[in-house]
Amino acid sequence: MLSVQNSLTVPAHFLHGMLHWVRVRHGETAVARVLAAAAIPAAFLHRPEARLTRQQYVALYRSVAATLDDEMLGLWSRPIRTGTLKYLMLSLLDAPTVMVALNRFVRFWNLLLDDYRLHISSKNALLRLALVERAPGTPVAPLGHVLMMKLIHGIASWLLGREISPQRVEFSFDRQEQMDQHGLLVPGEVRFNAGITSIHFAYDDCAQQFKREKHELWAFLKRAPEDWTFSAVHGASMAARAREYLERRLAQAVTIQDLAQALHTTVRTLNRRFADEGTHFQxxxxxxxxxxxxxxLANSNTSVAALAFDLGYADATGFCRAFRQWTGSSPAAYRQDARQDARQGE
Structure with a gap:
């Protein structure tokens, strides 16, 4: 059984932001090569409702970063050359607290970027790290802002050895239709059109001491960007708690009443909490x-009928109909595309 974290998928609309500079600098042949290396069907470029597995996303990120020699995918004014994250992390290891480490993080990044600077401040028991444009009208790359907030959160959480739950994350750009899925990559309450992109932590969390060794850092870097992108996303949210409960009971006809009873709450409270997070039980x-x-479908030979049964569907027809609504493809076609592109990437 996949864990709640490992089963997360990423919307395929991320492909365009991640591949933009590969296309601009190296052309469509390089784009095709990068997609093949990550076993991602080229058809996903025209199918925004499709989903990338966690493994595909990580492989794509690494392939784009290697192609561009840029660990932040060409999304900032200067390339973040291969090895930058390593030296950034080495500079943090001997910091006495997470707060001191975050101050070093800010100073490090401000040596690299021309378009934005990071600013750290504290107020009302919160520590805020904000992306401030260096000149009015600086272009905004939404994916770059998302990844920077995830990097800050992921590094702070790794240093402390547990997830730090942000109080909120704010983005300077308007909410777009495809941004509805950014919650899978950004933990905590998310706000849009905030003027400045920022992430807010509890001051007490950041004041804590930590101890990390170099051998732990090498493992973190070897897995990058997996750990900082997929740190326990939305671990405390009602959606995550519901997802964890449902995942253990996939084949059962679980109702919202069952979930409310298991979480010792009421259906009305559940619905309110879901609404606050922009979702609902179904x-x-x-x-x-x-x-x-x-x-x-991408990683096993389970038949469509067996998969439908495992997911709690009465028959394969209902599952196939639902899968097409979710991804724009039938289960069989999705599997065929995934297998074909995986073979091309070998």
Missing amino acids: AVKDALRRDIAVHR
């Missing part, structure tokens, strides 16, 4: 089924 249930289906 959407959480469908997203879990979709993500597990995507993983198993």
Whole structure:
């Protein structure tokens, strides 16, 4: 059984932001090569409703970074050359607290970027790290802002050895339709059109001491960007708690009443909490089924009928109809595309 974290998928609309500078600098042949290396069907470029598995996303990120020699995918004013993250992390290891480490993080990045600078401040028991444009009208790369907030959160959490739950994350750009799925990559409360992109932590979390060794850092870097992109996303959210409960009972006809009883709350409270997070019970249930289906179609030989049964569908027809609504493709076609591109990437 996949864990809640490992079963997460990423919307395919991320492809365009991640591949933009590969296309601009190296052309369509390089784009095709990068996609093949990550076993991602080229058709996903025209299918924004499709999903990338965690493994595909990580492989794509690494392939783009290697092609561009830029660990932040060409999204900032200067390339972040291969090895930058390593030396950044080495500079943090002997910091006495997470707060001191974050101050060093800010100073490090401000030596690299011409378009934005990071600013760190504290107020009302919160520590804020904000991306401030160096000149009015500086272009915004939404994916770059998302990844910077994830990098800050992921590094702070890794240093402390547990997830630090941000109080909120704010983005300077308007909410776009495809941004509805950024919650899978950004933990905590998310706000848009905030004027300045920023992440807010509890001051007490950042004041804590930590101890990390170099051998632990090498393992973190070897897995990059997996750990800082997929740190326990939304671990405390109602959607995550519901997803964890449902994942252990996939084949059962679990209702919202069952979930409310298990979480010792009321259906009314559950619905309110889901609404606060911009979702609802059936959407959480469908997203879990979709993500597990995507993983198993890409990585196993489970028949469509057996998969439908495992996911709690009465028959394959209902599952196929739902899968097409989720991804724009039938389960069989999705598996065929995934296998074909995996072979091309070998």
